[in-house]
Amino acid sequence: MAFTAQDVKTLREMTNVGMMDCKKALTETDGDMDKAVEWLREKGLAKAAKKAGRIAAEGMAYATVIDGVGVVVEVNSETDFAAKSDLFVSFVKDIAAAVAANAPADVEALKACKYPGSEHTIAETLPEKVMSIGENLQIRRFARFDKNTSVAYVHAGGKIGVLVNLAVEGGIDATEIGKDVAMQIAALNPRFWDKSDVTPEVLEEEKKVALALMDQDPKMASKPQQVKEKIVLGKLNKFYEENCLLQQEFVKDNSMTVEKYIASAAKALGGSVKFVNAVRFMKGEGIEKKQEDFAAEVAAQMNMGK
Secondary structure, three states: OOOOHHHHHHHHHHHOOOHHHHHHHHHHOOOOHHHHHHHHHHOOOOOOOOOOOOOOOEEEEEEEEEOOEEEEEEEEEOOHHHHOOHHHHHHHHHHHHHHHHHOOOOHHHHHOOEOOOOOOEHHHHHHHHHHHHOOOOEEEEEEEEOOOEEEEEEEOOOOEEEEEEEEEEOOOOOHHHHHHHHHHHHHHOOOEOOHHHOOHHHHHHHHHHHHHHHHHOHHHHOOOHHHHHHHHHHHHHHHHHHHEHHHOEEOOEEEEEHHHHHHHHHHHHOOEEEEEEEEEEEOOOOOOOOOOOHHHHHHHHHHHOO
8 A cells, every 4th residue: 555745744743753764664564554653653663643633623612511411512613713702602502501401312413402592493593603603613512411410621711621420429519529530631631531441452552562662672572471471561550540530640639540539539528429431522623624725715716807
């Protein structure tokens, strides 16, 4: 499979590895991007891969709790200017209210629900909002928790929305605990909530990378396989600490993990709290924004006028 200069650039953005090494990785793996990332990791050149491309779509990620129902939504606009307008913010909050009230199955079902305070559906109201705000609007995704105790957190005016769901006992107010956990999720974006969530495939990949790195280390290569395996187990514990929320160091107090913080904070309040689930939306995540070529646009308009 052939690869292009753009593929080399993409791999570099994903791994922060130099162009020549990225080119070599793609050559060695016949242009397979996933295998190229793995090749770079096994050579010790890349620690981990980031998602390719910059987050460019505008809009808002918003989380809230309405009558005990936790909701997090993402609504996109074309520009940051429109996303900060009162009209757009009100629209996003209305969409969240509709999700809380109706428990729709997906975005299409949500659009068929009544717009809050109106006899019209959200789908029927959307064109009016597009006209009044002056930009194309997209209701992208949402999540909803109607059981247990939900705590919402919105970071940087809508850049990130986090909804945390907790099982609370003892009649205590777990809002502060939930907010602390939500802020941790917003800041560190863990891949998994708990080490029990890590799939066997992910563990095998991490073991493979760790063993490959040891085989290239002159001090480690000659060690017996069983010794290497024990070292790998230690590295997996480090993997859990870096990638799993409950095993991560608590940002506000690095003497304990998030799991221990939840337990100790709940005990201090006279009750118990267990983390159940969470959702983290980052506005524009995974969306490629159209790159405007203004020179070409002007030239095209000039040609049209001839």
